[in-house]
Amino acid sequence: MKINMGEGIDLDAQLVMTGRCCVIGQSGSGKSFLIGVIAEELCKLGLPFLIVDTEGEYHNLKSAFKAIWVSNSQESDIGMDVDYTKLLAESINGNVPIVFDVSDVVDQSGYVYSMLGALYNLEDKMHVPYLVIIEEADKLAPQVLHSGKNMVEEISVRGRKRGIGLLIATQRPANISKNVLSQCSYGFVGKLTIENDISAIDILFNNRQLRDSIVHLSQGEFVPFGIGIDRVVKVKGRSLSHYGSTPKVVAGSFTADLSAIIGRVSSGTYGKGKIADIQAMPKPRAASKSEVPKTISIIKPNFSEDDALAYANRKASRRVVPIIGKRNAEVVESIDTFYYPLRHFRILVPRRNTHEFIERFALVDAEARIANLNNGLKFVKQGIRANAHNISNSQERLLEQLRVAGKSNIEKLEKHSGTKRLGSEIKSLVGLGAVRLSGKYYMLNDGLKLASKQDFKAIEVEGIEPKEIAVMNGASMDSAAKLIFPGCRIYNLGVLYLKMYKITLRRGDRVRVFIIDSISFKDRPELVSKEISDAGTGKSRSKK
Incomplete structure (x- = not known):
């Protein structure tokens, strides 16, 4: 069984479905087009595969072939919260390809690793040939020092005996994990002009002349390796239109009302997404009922509500004012709990003058401060x-x-x-x-400083009331993180919450409020805005 990619380019289906392939080329080289050709040929032969679509380019396979489109889009077949094991079993048994569209999700690596983990465990039992195609593989399998388990690397090294094939595509071979790249026995290299990337693929070529031709390739031309062809090849056309193609320039005439354009821009009345150059840092606010999940992940507290009550009583006992005939004491009016959001990021920091990354993690609040939980709790402004x-x-x-x-x-x-x-x-x-x-x-x-690890444990809690929880704009935080950690690769791991205690003391018409964190048990008046202070009016206990 052969897979035809162009004149004189016929690949053995067994090699494609269970082998290790890399497609390399800078933007505009035709890399995604080549992958589209392979995907269409697999569909024609009824061979199942999973394509990790980071740019939303491949769901049009459904217009000509039977395929399952998984995405957050309302037009997709299945949402991202599907049972991946059941979905993959149906794909394998029914020979139906899956387009796993992660183009509009924040934590792309998290979703991809979950899907690949489910496939790895499933194929441990089924042992059926199944191909995984991964676009932008350098983002999902970068060269990281001291990293934990990466499912792309795991499949590249140990997936073959389970029947899992791997095809990775990247614009930056210099940045991809050497553990993954070294497993590729064949592939196609399109145009490259960056010196570091050309140097990174030196090991793939014995023919120096072919290697040097890479900088002069036209769109759709590739230099193959590992398939016995020592010449530049041209990929054939696709059956379907290619979503990833660059829009064509078309001559036109100016017919718009210039004064109306100026008015709309000046008043900022453009539609959603049109004006997004500068955004204010998102402020945390009280959650609505629909925004509160059944369970939330919180940083395990070191101090409880009982500790907060003891603290409040000590504070109140120090404020006893003698009045003629009686003592006017300050009383503990209430102790409220609420949860302060911290965005959890995985940070890949490039090493100086290398292609390697060092893995770090950070918790960031809505004021762009990094929460350092080593030896208590400290908030640090950097970036x-x-x-x-x-x-x-x-x-x-x-x-x-x-x-x-x-x-x-x-x-x-x-x-x-x-x-x-x-x-x-x-x-x-x-x-x-x-x-x-x-x-x-x-x-x-910037002067970037990140701890090598964060000393905390996350636990799940449920039954949280809306007034107890604060939320912040995740998309805006992702944008802000690019300047908090400039020059680093950033992966959003979701939100962790910090449990806080709001203590209110009263003496007559005089009120004092303390905001105490549950980690270091310090007063944090600067930490919480009025909106969040107002959020802390859910579960409370008081002692009059």
């Missing part, structure tokens, strides 16, 4: 001293280059990125305060 901004993908890559290099000039940045005219991008980052210029060199302006 760029600015509100959250939406920065472009090219600016993210520039920040990562500067993180790796330490400092660099424009010429070196352009050479390593393979992109010309970066002056405006770097000046914009200087304007944001993310980058500073020292002489002729640019460097990051």
Whole structure:
């Protein structure tokens, strides 16, 4: 059984379904187009596969073939909260491909690892040939030092005997896990112009002339390796339209009302998503009933409500004012509990002058402060001293280059990125305060410091009332994190909550309020806004 990819390019189906393949090429090289061709050929042969779609490019397979589209989109067949083991069993038994569209989820790696984990365990019992295709594999399997278990690496190394094949695609081979890349026995390399990436694939080629031709390839042209073809090949056309293709330029005429455009922009009345250059840091607020899940994950408290009551009584006993004939004592009016949100991030920090990353974790509150839970609780402000901004993908890559290099000039940045005219991008980052210029060199302006580990344990609690819990805008926090940890790769792991105690003391018409955290048991008046203080009016206990 053969899979045809173009004239003279016929791959053995057994190799594709159970082997290890990599497709490499910079943006615009035709990498995703090639994967689309392979997916269509597999559908024609009735061979099942799972494609991890990070950009929402492959769900149009459904227009010509039987396929299951899993996504958060209302138009998809199944939502992301489906039982992955049952879904995969149906896919394998029914020879039905799955398009696992994670383009609109925050924690892409979390969903992907869960799906791959379910497949790994299922195939341990079934042993049926099944291919996993992963786009943007450098994001899901980066070169990380001292990392925990990564399911992409696990499948690349140990999945073959279970019948699991792997096809990975990446624009940046220099950044992908060497454990994964070294397992690939065959593949296709499209156009590359960045020196680091070309150096990373040297080990794949014995033919120096073919290796050197990579910088001159046209769109859709690839240099294969491991399949016995020593020439540049051209991939055939797709049966379906390609969602990932670059939009074509079409000549037009200006017919809009210019004054109306100026008015809309000036008044900020554009629709959702049109104006998003600058956003204020999202403030936490009290949750509505619909926003409270059945269970939430909280950081295990070191101090309980009984400790809070004892603390309150001690505070009140020190405020006894003698009045003629009696003693006017301050009383504990109430002790309320509420839960303060902390966004949990996995941070991959590039090592200086290497292609490796160091794995770190961080908890960040809505004021862009990092919560350090080692030896108590401390809140640290770091990163760029600015509100959250939406920065472009090219600016993210520039920040990562500067993180790796330490400092660099424009010429070196352009050479390593393979992109010309970066002056405006770097000046914009200087304007944001993310980058500073020292002489002729640019460097990051942050002083990043992250603990190697966080000393805490998370537990699940249920039965939380809406007034006890605070929420914050997750999308805005993700945007802010790019400048809190500039030049790093950031993965949102969800929200952990910090249990807080709001103590109210009263003497006549005079009231004192204390906000106490359950970790270090310190007063945190600066931690919580009025909105969150108001949230702490759920479960309470008092002693008059």
